[in-house]
Amino acid sequence: KRRIAVMTSGGDAPGMNGAVRAVVRMSIAQGCEAYAVYEGYEGLVQGGDMIREMKWDDVRGFLSRGGTVIGTARCMSFKERWGRLKAAKNMVIKGIDALIVCGGDGSLTGADLFRAEWPGLVDELVEKKELTAEQVEPFKHLNIVGMVGSIDNDMAMTDATIGCYSSLDRICESVDWIDATAESHQRAFVVEVMGRHCGWLALMAGISCGADFVIIPENPPSGNWEEEMCKVIKKVRVLTLLMTPQANTLKHRGLGKRKTVVIVAEGAIDTNLKKIPCTVIKDLLTNKLHLDTRITTLGHTQRGGSPCAYDRMLSTLQGAEAVKAVLEATPSTPSPVISIVENKIVREPLLEAVKQTQEVAKAIEAKDFARAMSLRNAEFTE
Numbered sequence: 510k511r512r513i514a515v516m517t518s519g520g521d522a523p524g525m526n527g528a529v530r531a532v533v534r535m536s537i538a539q540g541c542e543a544y545a546v547y548e549g550y551e552g553l554v555q556g557g558d559m560i561r562e563m564k565w566d567d568v569r570g571f572l573s574r575g576g577t578v579i580g581t582a583r584c585m586s587f588k589e590r591w592g593r594l595k596a597a598k599n600m601v602i603k604g605i606d607a608l609i610v611c612g613g614d615g616s617l618t619g620a621d622l623f624r625a626e627w628p629g630l631v632d633e634l635v636e637k638k639e640l641t642a643e644q645v646e647p648f649k650h651l652n653i654v655g656m657v658g659s660i661d662n663d664m665a666m667t668d669a670t671i672g673c674y675s676s677l678d679r680i681c682e683s684v685d686w687i688d689a690t691a692e693s694h695q696r697a698f699v700v701e702v703m704g705r706h707c708g709w710l711a712l713m714a715g716i717s718c719g720a721d722f723v724i725i726p727e728n729p730p731s732g733n734w735e736e737e738m739c740k741v742i743k744k745v746r747v748l749t750l751l752m753t754p755q756a757n758t759l760k761h762r763g764l765g766k767r768k769t770v771v772i773v774a775e776g777a778i779d780t781n782l783k784k785i786p787c788t789v790i791k792d793l794l795t796n797k798l799h800l801d802t803r804i805t806t807l808g809h810t811q812r813g814g815s816p817c818a819y820d821r822m823l824s825t826l827q828g829a830e831a832v833k834a835v836l837e838a839t840p841s842t843p844s845p846v847i848s849i850v851e852n853k854i855v856r857e858p859l860l861e862a863v864k865q866t867q868e869v870a871k872a873i874e875a876k877d878f879a880r881a882m883s884l885r886n887a888e889f890t891e
């Protein structure tokens with residue numbers, strides 16, 4: 510029976526468990542044996558009990574669980590050739606020649622490199638007499654299939670990454686909670702959201718929560734943006750000047766809005782690529798508009814917790830497609846990444862997707878922000 514392994518790597522994302530469940534069950538349904546690699550690449554390098562067979566029942570209840578049950582880790586040894594050599598040996602010993610990885614672009618690039626090196630690695634294992642020629646004979650090629658698990662939605666060639674909509678839901682819920690207290694005290698909140706160098710979460714949260722201002726790395730605020738921001742806020746806000754000696758006497762009613770929310774992506778930068786910390790926004794709101802301002806960093810609450818319906822559906826459909834991709838792969842097929850494009854589950858060339866993702870970072874570095882914005886997926890730019 511063909512043996513297919515599944516692994517989660519990089520930062521956890523809601524829906525990763527759904528992906529593992531789908532791979533395990535689809536593999537079994539297709540007459541294969543399913544294996545889970547625990548703790549990401551670390552488990553592949555360590556081998557033994559870290560690579561375990563998974564039966565149908567072993568993934569029961571996975572669909573609604575947050576994080577990744579099989580674990581993930583940052584692994585330095587897999588970045589070294591000796592680590593990958595050990596990983597190859599462990600896979601051959603377990604009789605596995607197909608690996609489905611759910612992770613971010615770094616994890617998927619690592620997997621493709623492993624595939625490219627694979628024939629050399631198994632030859633070396635035979636030369637070093639760690640494995641026999643007979644043992645490696647059925648394992649001349651490695652199949653790699655990627656699925657993008659990340660809350661950041663920062664991967665090119667897919668409309669959504671597994672986890673991004675759960676995270677967005679969590680942010681919306683949190684901002685709703687913040688709204689209640691903000692309105693009560695007529696306060697302003699600067700809310701920092703995750704996303705690494707990607708502004709998708711911040712921008713979508715801004716739209717979903719009706720924030721007053723949003724700052725994202727791909728389109729840094731320029732010109733006299735500080736004035737602009739204050740103007741936009743002042744237009745709608747009740748300003749009771751709570752922080753001045755004239756409190757409650759001077760009143761600007763605006764359009765009657767009692768709270769202000771500015772969403773700042775954690776990767777927010779100015780046009781000189783200098784980080785814009787939340788404190789800068791807080792100081793502006795305090796000093797120019799006299800708003801009683803607080804900063805809330807949502808942090809890892811955005812990453813944990815159970816996946817939303819969309820992520821359960823996405824991870825399940827993609828996991829099933831990943832197994833199909835393994836079974837249809839030939840030694841010359843480029844490694845695919847399973848994507849969703851215009852609501853269809855599709856296979857895209859993994860390396861091309863990674864390359865296009867890196868183009869955004871390059872555009873930002875070159876201060877070509879128009880290009881950075883246009884390179885992000887359609888949902889983002891429209």
Ligand code: F6P
Pocket residue numbers: 520613659660661703704705775812
């Ligand atoms: O990539 C997911 C993410 O949550 C980013 O949004 C964030 O920048 C990063 O991971 C935080 O990573 P960690 O706290 O795991 O080092």
